[in-house]
Amino acid sequence: DAGVTQSPTHLIKTRGQQVTLRCSPISGHKSVSWYQQVLGQGPQFIFQYYEKEERGRGNFPDRFSARQFPNYSSELNVNALLLGDSALYLCASSLGTNRPEQFFGPGTRLTVL
Amino acid sequence: QQQVKQSPQSLIVQKGGISIINCAYENTAFDYFPWYQQFPGKGPALLIAIRPDVSEKKEGRFTISFNKSAKQFSLHIMDSQPGDSATYFCAAIHNQAGTALIFGKGTTLSVSS
Numbered sequence: 045d046a047g048v049t050q051s052p053t054h055l056i057k058t059r060g061q062q063v064t065l066r067c068s069p070i071s072g073h074k075s076v077s078w079y080q081q082v083l084g085q086g087p088q089f090i091f092q093y094y095e096k097e098e099r100g101r102g103n104f105p106d107r108f109s110a111r112q113f114p115n116y117s118s119e120l121n122v123n124a125l126l127l128g129d130s131a132l133y134l135c136a137s138s139l140g141t142n143r144p145e146q147f148f149g150p151g152t153r154l155t156v157l
Numbered sequence: 158q159q160q161v162k163q164s165p166q167s168l169i170v171q172k173g174g175i176s177i178i179n180c181a182y183e184n185t186a187f188d189y190f191p192w193y194q195q196f197p198g199k200g201p202a203l204l205i206a207i208r209p210d211v212s213e214k215k216e217g218r219f220t221i222s223f224n225k226s227a228k229q230f231s232l233h234i235m236d237s238q239p240g241d242s243a244t245y246f247c248a249a250i251h252n253q254a255g256t257a258l259i260f261g262k263g264t265t266l267s268v269s270s
Binding site: 048077079084085086087088089092099100102134136142144145146147148149150151 | 163189191193198199200201202203206246248250252256257258259260261262263
């Protein structure tokens with residue numbers, strides 16, 4: 045079975061622009077979580093979605109938004125990009141909110157210039 | 158309350174030696190403790206995990222030791238190999254109430270041949 049897939053692999057944007065990152069979970073997994081990983085740090089939680097509903101939100105500004113589609117894939121949107129948004133954005137999938145095992149994709153490397 | 162503290166920040170071990178990474182947590186509601194392995198340019202991979210009702214879990218060369226009273230857990234890598242050179246993250250989650258994995262800051266392991 046395929047693992048979690050993310051696109052694009054790399055992205056370069058300038059300050060003020062908007063970006064959309066995409067994630068497809070493992071087949072059968074209904075929950076998707078997004079994390080931001082700054083170089084040299086552990087991943088930080090941004091959002092979790094389950095069955096198209098937001099189930100959790102981390103300490104990130106409203107410039108960050110996400111949604112989940114009927115096929116359980118997900119998009120993360122970031123508006124008005126700042127230099128500090130440069131990071132590896134990771135998507136993790138799990139079977140559901142009561143199953144704690146989360147499996148990560150390869151990430152999208154976002155560079156904001 | 159949400160913090161997970163990980164040490165050491167970096168570790169150098171000779172091939173065949175034992176690598177030990179330690180983590181401490183504060184929130185006693187955490188009930189699932191995974192370890193992730195991350196290679197450069199890749200997403201974190203779930204390595205091994207433990208719940209607080211057991212004191213030790215072993216999978217191959219990897220062992221988690223868990224001390225509930227001290228709120229500490231550790232990863233032991235036996236017979237360390239150069240291929241184990243990576244960054245290791247401990248994490249914790251309150252599965253019933255939380256949706257977010259709380260990560261430590263990571264330990265960079267180098268196994269010299």
